Amino acid sequence: MKTTKKLMTLTLGVLLMTSAIAFANNNDPIKKNQNETNTELKSEEKATIVGVAAANENFSTLVAAVKAADLVGTLNSEGPFTVFAPTNEAFAKLPEGTVESLLKAENKATLSSILTYHVVAGKFMAADVVKAIKDNDGKFEITTVNGEKLTAHIMDGKVMLKDAKGNNSTIILTDVAASNGVIHALDTVVMP
The missing domain is CATH 1.20.5 (Single alpha-helices involved in coiled-coils or other helix-helix interfaces)
Known part of the structure; x- marks a missing residue:
């Protein structure tokens, strides 16, 4: 008992x-x-790059530009793609009136060129980019979808992209998963 x-x-x-x-x-x-984040990530993994960007209010200007340039179909396709995505704050750094001008139908080709300069064929996670920089003596040239190059390098412990005009942009968020690639957020719009 x-x-x-x-x-x-x-x-x-x-x-x-x-x-x-x-x-x-x-x-x-x-x-x-953590559980909520994991649920969100699983949901985002099913979404394409455009879907993930559209779900984040920090990319609303980018999404509007992608629509205006008729690139939604491309960025919703199978890919994979790596997108260096400027945030709304990055677009706000452009001279006044630039975004509004680029969104006009008559500037579609220019807008498309700028946007495809932010896209790379293939899926490159942050660790891949850092490794490529280190394996290439501190600089790594990346050929974008529009055919022009970006140069990735590390400055003050941050991965930077130098554009064709010699301006730098900092990658401020990495490895945002999408079903057809990955997004890394930029603090400045890069220009071909």
Whole structure:
């Protein structure tokens, strides 16, 4: 009888402890955010580059430009692509009126050229880019979809892209997964 009572008490204790741990894990803000992030990532992995960008308000200017340049179909295709995506703040750094002008139908070819300068055929994660830079004596030339080159290098511990005009842009967010490639966010629009 004492053994049965001890066994029941032990079982009840284990059940209560297991329940408490499960409750704590489900209500732990860090774990909860990790679970939410994992769910979001799984959802984003199913979305194309355009879908992922459209779901993030920081890329609303880029999405508008992609639509105006008629590149939605291309960036929704199988790929894979690596997109160095300027944020809204990056577009805001351009001279006043530039974005509005580029979005006009008569500037579609120029806009398309600028946008495809931000796209590379193939999927290159941040670690791949850093390795390529290190393997090539600190500089790595990247041929973009529009045929022009970007030069990746590291400055002050950050990966930078130097455009054809000699201007630098910093990669501020990396490895945003999409079903047809990956997005790395830029703080400045690069120009061919």
